[in-house]
Amino acid sequence: xxAKWKQMLDELASYLERHGTTEVPVEPGPHAxxxxxxxxxxxxxxxxxxxEDQVRRLEKLGFVWDSHEHGxxxxxxxxxxxxxxxxxRELAEFREASGHCEVPSTxxxxxxxxxx
Numbered sequence: 001x002x003a004k005w006k007q008m009l010d011e012l013a014s015y016l017e018r019h020g021t022t023e024v025p026v027e028p029g030p031h032a033x034x035x036x037x038x039x040x041x042x043x044x045x046x047x048x049x050x051x052e053d054q055v056r057r058l059e060k061l062g063f064v065w066d067s068h069e070h071g072x073x074x075x076x077x078x079x080x081x082x083x084x085x086x087x088x089r090e091l092a093e094f095r096e097a098s099g100h101c102e103v104p105s106t107x108x109x110x111x112x113x114x115x116x
Contacts (some may be wrong), residue, residue: 008037
């Protein structure tokens with residue numbers, strides 16, 4: 001888990017260098033996974049499940065905890081629909097392969113999405 005978190009932090013730092021911001025869109029595209037990770041970090045901070053070191057590392061990059069307060073990307077109905085549709089397609093593929101929708105935790109993000 002720590003290695004994956006560090007990898008995503010490195011990706012965020014690279015994104016910041018290229019785009020000048022840590023606000024990564026969660027829309028389908030080349031940075032969708034990073035955008036979802038950024039959103040998860042915001043949620044984890046609210047849930048107090050990030051370590052102090054993780055918070056410090058994100059803040060060192062200038063991480064924006066509340067993108068709405070800083071004029072960042074807004075979650076429009078189109079964004080919500082696109083994200084939902086993508087996850088629903090992924091779940092349909094899982095069901096086709098497994099014959100059920102009981103997604104085990106080994107399926108990562110899909111498991112998290114289904115459990116919400």
